[in-house]
Amino acid sequence: MSRAARAIILALVSALFFTMTYVLNRASVGGGGAWQWTVILRYAFTLPFLGLALPFAGGLGCLPAELRRHPRAWLTWSTVGFVLFGIPLTWAASSGPSWLIAGSFSATVLAGPLLAPFIYRDERRRVAWHALAVGLVIIAGILALQWSHASGHLDASAWWAVAAVVFAAFAYPLGNRMVLLHLERTGTPVGALQRVFGMTLCSWPAWLLLAVVTWWTIGPPTLRVAMLAAGVALSSGVIATVLFFKATHMVGRQPVALAAVEAMQAAELLFATVLGVSFLGEAWPRGIAAWGAVAIVLGIAAFSWISAREKVPVVEGDRGA
Template identity: 55%
Template sequence: MSAQHHVLRAVGLSLLAALLFTSTYVLNRAVAVGGGHWAWTAALRYLFMLPLLLPLMHWQGGIAPVWRSLRAAPGAWLGWSSVGFALFYGLLSAAAASGPSWLVAGSFQMTAVAGMLSAPLLYRDARARIPRTGFTVGVLIVTGVLLMQFGNAHGTLTPSAWLALACVLVSAFAYPLGNRGLLLHLERRGEPLNATQRVFGMTLASQPAWWALALWAWTQTGPPPAAQMEAIFVVALVSGVAATILFFHASGMVRSNPTALGAVEAMQASEVVFAALLGVMFLGEPWPHGQALFGGLLVVAGIALFAWVVAHEAARDQRDVQALRSERGR
């Protein structure tokens, strides 16, 4: 497979993950409106994910390498899992209880630039540089998302919506930071765990946080209602297992390419477009118009531009490598 096809495949997998991730916002908001406590929403997803992942491990490299890595460096696993899973999803679930799903879905798309902005904090090599072209396209995508937000908000936000916005913005940085941090830790230790093993390991390492949150939720509201458990089981299967593995696989494929990694993360911005399209197709919601429509078109344009940028850079890098090999062969 050529370098160009490799990065485009990673971008495509991230887009597919974004489509599956979209279910999270609608179902979480439906649970919150139905009276389900946000803490149960967060805890149940990852308590369900662990048994759902177990059958996959037999075909995905097994549990033993993950367990060895956890025992060798428990602090790193607990730390990055707390950031990338516990902080990310705890705040995202709390936001669903405070603001509408369109606000949560749209605001989370700050991930289009969050991963790139966190690069200088993590890396000590060429990856610490924020890719100028990728960041510019990421800002274009965020601009489109903000226009969709303002179009939906009709210019006003309630105090609870502002609280939701703050929670989601922190969550948007925590998710790529946790993923990148663990990838870097494994790279330094020379442990080639695949996407499923990484998701399983982070789910396992974050279990103490989820059991503590579930215990607190029990003291607040008692056991979760059956409807909430059913909805969160779907979220755990579709978003927690399928979408997360796809996203982790895509980011792992391009971990050494800052622009391509930023593109993979930026594809999550398509969730707000998918949410709007699914609402029109299945919920009878009106088509976006005015600012919201223009913002959606900007997001789509940014996604297409990012795909072109990473494909162009990959083709250029491949030509440079071939030219270098040709010179050495003379």
């Protein structure tokens, strides 16, 4: 099995655990909880959970020295990848069923091909047009989901929610790719778990500020919100994120395979649909929405096929997995 295929399988497994973000966020916000505490507590619980796992992955390794040498890069891209991802995604949880939010987040498939010319300076700088074309098929499926859910009409609040999720869909891979690129340039051997821990830690100045403002304006979180946030932290903040970062590290020098790994998050739609219907009483997507789901699944399959045919560039110093 090729490295790209193994990375895609890891990404699919991570998508299953990522799906808990939509389901538990929806349960928290739908139950009257403040979305601010939902996202703040997710990252509050994520840090100690990661700390418990670090001894089994070689400890912190080179991470402390790396953070001391390059604090600006880590603070900047951790804020982009985690804060600018978590806030809009959680805020949008009240806009519709979990499968609708998961479908909108599938816009991340366009992030890789569109961002590549702006963040790379080597052979990866080119636009992968075939990957972009497949991404457009998935986006068409997303639009079908949105159109069907709104019965052909989206009000202003719904459009704002869609925009927030799409923004998050670009922020997450941008922060991840820029930290990967920074480590590649500095030659620092930081593993996936250490990278997630470092980015979570460096996102905390923003979370502390938001926590102070939220406590002052809304009050403390409820026990129910805290428990649901802990579930999101474990499933999404730790398991899913580490698996996803591991997958992106495996194919960091293969632009199409990297886009394919990111595109596997579109599978969250399928997982969110089943979980939302089973546990939250949400309705199955029907009619145009069902066809949209089919388009997203076909797009996932096409991305996998394209990445399997991609030639792996030989790059001196590529550390691999």
